[in-house]
Amino acid sequence: xxxxxxxxxxxxxxxxxxxxxxxxxxxxxxxxxxxxxxxxxxxxxxxxxxxxxxxxxxxxxxxxxxxxxxxxxxxxxxx
Numbered sequence: 079x080x081x082x083x084x085x086x087x088x089x090x091x092x093x094x095x096x097x098x099x100x101x102x103x104x105x106x107x108x109x110x111x112x113x114x115x116x117x118x119x120x121x122x123x124x125x126x127x128x129x130x131x132x133x134x135x136x137x138x139x140x141x142x143x144x145x146x147x148x149x150x151x152x153x154x155x156x157x
Contacts, residue, residue, distance in 0.1 A: 100146050107139030 114132035 096146065100143050103139045104143050107136045107143065110136035110139060 110132045114129045114136060
């Protein structure tokens with residue numbers, strides 16, 4: 079049995095990169111969710127546009143994390 083070290087290193091690099099991207103996207107989603115005022119009572123209603131944009135950004139970040147996780151599970155399940 080022979081190990082192709084170049085391919086193994088490539089798989090490691092891609093998985094490490096995807097993991098870093100998902101962690102950053104989730105962190106950005108949490109930061110945007112906090113900026114949208116979720117978890118705290120709303121103090122000013124004049125920032126409604128910024129809060130809506132922050133909420134949309136948070137949803138987009140969380141959806142991208144969910145899509146990556148679903149794709150990984152689909153790869154594992156379908157073999």
